[in-house]
Amino acid sequence: MKILVCVSVVPDTTTKITFTDNDTVFNRSGVQFIMNPYDELSLTRALELTETTGGSVTVITIGEADTDPIIRKALAMGATDAIRVDASPKDGMYVAAQIAEQAKEYDLVFTGRESIDYNGGQVQGLVAEMLQWPLINVATQIDLENNEVVASRDIDGGREVVKSSLPCVISAQKDLCEPRIPNMRGIMMARSKPLNVVAATDKYDYTKVSKYELPPAKSGVKMIDAENAEQLIDILHNEEKLF
């Protein structure tokens, strides 16, 4: 069983978002970068699965050399080796093309449900279609049974259990597992594990961010005295006409 886990490097969840160059570029200065939380889950589950069934876990990221500390963290969590496609991730289509190029020899490709920076949720579907593999999106449980994947996935208003043959692409949702924290031995071992840097294939140049803006600020909170809490309902009903 060979699993390829896609990892993206994103700003920490508490980051204050600002922009430079006339609001066209995300301001990375002073920002703490982390492994995308959903990717941490898919990596952990991939490790759990290969520890029971045997096999290997390779992590792949599309990024420049400054993403190496996060890749080392993935290796410290237990991944066998890593691939870094040496390029700045332009958009979902571009990233997916890089992953699809590397993924052909694997049995499973794992991603997160979305990255918490661009929130596209695109890569898993794009990779699946580029490889012509089945897609199981937003999975909260992933198991292997008789060389098939059985997964539970979120749907609107509930969950469904889906079965697929291998190879296939699966994206991870919260609840899948508890993210693994690297231990000292893992951190030491990670230093000597292979991190292969490969060149990007130049495919797809279909979108471009022309500008960023911050969401409109609220005009200020109107406080209502707790003793007159009923007033809130009157305002929501009569003025805001919400129900």
Added chain:
Amino acid sequence: MAVIIYAESDNNTYKKSSLEAITYGKDLANKLGTSTIAISMGTVGPQNLGTYGADVHIHCTDNSLSSFNPQTFANTISTLANNNSGDVFVISQTYNGKSIAPLLAVKQDAALVTGIVDIAETEGAFTVKKTAFSSKAIAHVELTANKKVLSIIPNSYKIEENGTEVSTTEQQVGSASANTTIVSTHKETGKIPLTEAELVVSAGRGLKGAENWHMVEDLANALGAATACSKPVSDMEWRPHSEHVGQTGITIKPNLYIAAGISGAIQHLAGVGSSKVICVINTDPEAPFFKAADYGIVGDAFEVLPRLLKRVKEVKGI
């Protein structure tokens, strides 16, 4: 040239977000000087999609479409687009929509933008606004490919009933069989799905325990709202993970979000900050959530929620 819209249905009814997508598609088609084709699948009731702006409605009757599979659904839409010169696709970003849109983009060799919150700008470069950094920013994205797949966040676009004359046909598209099998489906019955709710009542650790959630549920039921919770509440298993809203939970955009006993950490705001009206109830006047709120009550949820419930019942006469 035509704008193709996927009209998703559930329980024989079109989803509200699909009707939003049809209005979006119609407004976009008007800007582009073209027409709209709505595509539906499986069993749906007799609702007239022309009401919302469909010029043509193609209903696909293939047996293979009776249950959801990303591949077969995307194939069907793609085939119909090829047959009808469709080049711009509007999909509502439901769970199924999230799976269909990327597949369709690859099949059509189209530019893909998800998380769209507003109508596209078509003068000059074709540009859309999408949420980024977990609702902490909005990105303006140019789509430079000829074909375009647009995935629209539910509750971002207002349904309009203009009443277009619609021509409806039924077709068998002959899509290949599904490459995944659905083993079982579990749906919460009698509850409003959080992702589709216009009104949401949510609570956090301030409620002190799962046994107190009846106050949240009662208010939600009276309002016709869905219930949600903060991350600590779902982590402690007071409530199911499917109710967790926030950065690592579900992102929602309801018209009304009432939060009781939630302090409003930045990760929580990432999931609910684009709600249209936010009401915050918290004992701590310094709770950061008040800064992001439209209305605030400094008070104990145990006293405030029952008062709100009583008043809702009076106003609605229930």
